[in-house]
Structure formats: C-alpha cells, structure tokens
Amino acid sequence: MTQNLHPAAVSAAARSSSTANLAPLQAVIFDWAGTLVDFGSLAPTQIFVEAFATFGITITLAQARGPMGLSKWDHIHQLLQDPSIARQWQAQFGSAPEDKDVDAIYARFMPMQIAKVGEFSAPIAGAVELLQWLRAQGLKVGSCSGYPREVLNQLLPQALAAGIAPDHVVAGDELAAGGRPGPFMALANVLALGITDVRACVKVDDTVPGIVEGRNAGMWTVGLSLSGNEVGYSLAEYAKARAAEVDARVARAEAKLKAAGAHYVVRSVADLPAVLAQIATDMRQGKTPA
Structure with missing residues (x-):
C-alpha cells in the first residue's frame, strides 16, 4: 500500500493549525522507539x-x-x-x-x-517537523524511554543529527522510584521543564505502560497505533501490506490503547497537531485529563 507517513503530512497539518490556540497546554512528553524514532519499535x-x-x-x-x-x-x-x-x-x-x-x-x-x-535511530516521518511546530507554538518538549541510559547515550547523538532533540530526556533505569507504569519519568520531565500543572501536559506513547504512566501522572494521553509496538510493521512490511490488513491491525491497537486509558489514539505523531488543538479546546471548556 502507499506509504502515508511522510513529513508533508505533518507539515500540512501544522500549516492548517499554525494559528491554533494551544493555551493552556505547556508541554508534550514523548516516548522514543515507536513514537519519535524506529517505526514499528523494532x-x-x-x-x-x-x-x-x-x-x-x-x-x-x-x-x-x-x-x-x-x-x-x-x-x-x-x-x-x-x-x-x-x-x-x-x-x-x-x-x-x-x-x-x-x-x-x-x-x-x-x-x-x-x-x-x-541502526534503528531514523525519525518517524513527521517527527522532526512536529517538534519544530511545537516549539513555534511555545510548548516545551520532554521525553522518556524504557531504554537504559547506556542505550540512550548511543541513540541520542544520531537522533540529534537527524533533527530529534527534546528539551529533556529521562532513561528507564535512572530514577530510584522506578519506571513505567509508574508516573515517575513523566513527572521528572515536569520538574526539569518547569511545568506548573501536570494537567497542561500531554504524554504521547505507543505502548500500554506508557499510556498508564501518563494517566498516573495526571496528564492527557495520546496513543500511537500504526507507528508503534502494537502494530509492529517495519516500513517495508507496511509498504507491502494490504489496506484491510493494516486497518485490522490498527483497530486492534486502538482498542488496546484506549482500554489502557488513552484519551485519543492516532496513527503517528504526524497526526498530533489537530489532536493537541482539540485537547486545548477541551481544557478551555473546563475539561481535565481525569
């Protein structure tokens, strides 16, 4: 099937949302593999x-x-x-x-x-443009991973060279309180970034523990289906897959992520601008992640 995950997708979304009012959102906190880099979390x-x-x-x-x-x-x-x-x-x-x-x-x-x-450090299509857009909107960009710090130390320079550079990174082995599904890595980003309200943060992840982490931290959560672990295609597999097969896998992934508590589920980070605008609208209407 035709590959839809292209930077142009998020660029178009960003242009259409360029005047979006994202207040009172303050930050988006991303997972790494299957979310920002490594399509399919391979x-x-x-x-x-x-x-x-x-x-x-x-x-x-x-x-x-x-x-x-x-x-x-x-x-x-x-x-x-x-x-x-x-x-x-x-x-x-x-x-x-x-x-x-x-x-x-x-x-x-x-x-x-x-x-x-x-070997798996390539950004997911649209991720670089999305981070640029978030900063242009005045939001801070955090991140955390199940990867230990030793692994991230190998990944981060290559991701940086490709344009992926969050404001803060927390590794899965560096907090005494532990990792997912506890809220600790997400909250460590809140502290490091100087966020004043956890309810003004959005946690973006392709796994159930990552969604539960965000919910436990009191944040909005967005699950990613197609690009991540739950669907598990490599880019080559995705390019060859029949549309019906892709849709079936995505539907199963969406159901699993929603059951874990995701407020929204989209296919990849390329779809985030519109979702963030909707969350901001929800917040201005008095809605909270709870």
Missing part, C-alpha cells in the same frame, strides 16, 4: 529474541512485544513469567527463573542493544 523487540536465544530459549516477536514500554530489566522479568518461556527455562536449567537469571539475560541484552540501537 530495535528492542528483535534484541530480546536474540538475547534469549543465547540461553537456548526461544521466544517469538509477539511475546517480545508483550511487555514493551517497561524498563528493560522489568521487561525481561515479565517475559520470564510467561508460562511457555518459564517452562523452557525450567527444562534448560533445572529450576524456575529467578531475579539472578533476569540479571544474566539483562547483562547479555545490554551490549547487544547498545550495538544495534543506532
């Missing part, structure tokens, strides 16, 4: 499969995607709770998986992810 998914394989454990891409949005240690821990994966571990090592086993897989995962993340 980098972490494939590495989980490869890391488990080094221990003789077979997991599918669908299983690897299941806990996406959590910090990577928590993600691995959650995968080991899957009955089929736990049975494999029991058969392979003679005991049920424990925290020390999560540590071992995490130690194997990290260098593999660091080595590969740069």
Whole structure:
C-alpha cells in the first residue's frame, strides 16, 4: 500500500493549525522507539529474541512485544513469567527463573542493544517537523524511554543529527522510584521543564505502560497505533501490506490503547497537531485529563 507517513503530512497539518490556540497546554512528553524514532519499535523487540536465544530459549516477536514500554530489566522479568518461556527455562536449567537469571539475560541484552540501537535511530516521518511546530507554538518538549541510559547515550547523538532533540530526556533505569507504569519519568520531565500543572501536559506513547504512566501522572494521553509496538510493521512490511490488513491491525491497537486509558489514539505523531488543538479546546471548556 502507499506509504502515508511522510513529513508533508505533518507539515500540512501544522500549516492548517499554525494559528491554533494551544493555551493552556505547556508541554508534550514523548516516548522514543515507536513514537519519535524506529517505526514499528523494532530495535528492542528483535534484541530480546536474540538475547534469549543465547540461553537456548526461544521466544517469538509477539511475546517480545508483550511487555514493551517497561524498563528493560522489568521487561525481561515479565517475559520470564510467561508460562511457555518459564517452562523452557525450567527444562534448560533445572529450576524456575529467578531475579539472578533476569540479571544474566539483562547483562547479555545490554551490549547487544547498545550495538544495534543506532541502526534503528531514523525519525518517524513527521517527527522532526512536529517538534519544530511545537516549539513555534511555545510548548516545551520532554521525553522518556524504557531504554537504559547506556542505550540512550548511543541513540541520542544520531537522533540529534537527524533533527530529534527534546528539551529533556529521562532513561528507564535512572530514577530510584522506578519506571513505567509508574508516573515517575513523566513527572521528572515536569520538574526539569518547569511545568506548573501536570494537567497542561500531554504524554504521547505507543505502548500500554506508557499510556498508564501518563494517566498516573495526571496528564492527557495520546496513543500511537500504526507507528508503534502494537502494530509492529517495519516500513517495508507496511509498504507491502494490504489496506484491510493494516486497518485490522490498527483497530486492534486502538482498542488496546484506549482500554489502557488513552484519551485519543492516532496513527503517528504526524497526526498530533489537530489532536493537541482539540485537547486545548477541551481544557478551555473546563475539561481535565481525569
């Protein structure tokens, strides 16, 4: 099918919304993989499969995607709770998986992810133009990720070179309070950016834990279906997919993200200008994220 995710899409939306009144919104806080970069959220998914394989454990891409949005240690821990994966571990090592086993897989995962993340640093179409538009509207741009800081340190310079440069970045392993689905990374952005009201923030994410994070932080939430983990196409797969198949996958993703509490769900960040204008209108009418 024809690729619709093109910078021109957000440019047109931005032009049509150039005089939009976004007050009283103050900030938009983005996830990274599947949201700003890495269409389909492919980098972490494939590495989980490869890391488990080094221990003789077979997991599918669908299983690897299941806990996406959590910090990577928590993600691995959650995968080991899957009955089929736990049975494999029991058969392979003679005991049920424990925290020390999560540590071992995490130690194997990290260098593999660091080595590969740069290959998946391309901005999602429209993301660069969207960040420029947000700043032109006077909004601040925050971000957070399930990626550990070591991985982000590899990703950020390449993303910056491509035009993706949020005002603040929080990694999944650097807050003592923990990561998603808790509100802590989103709230760390609030503090760093000097936001005066969490209800004036919008959290944008392609995963269930990321949406729950935003809701727990008291923010508006926008889920992304097509570009992210829930649909999981690579750009090549998307270009070849039949429209009916795409629509079916998107519908399932939208339902899942809405069930998690997303106030709005759109296909990608290219669709955000109109949604942000609607949220601002809602706020001026006295509506709140709650």
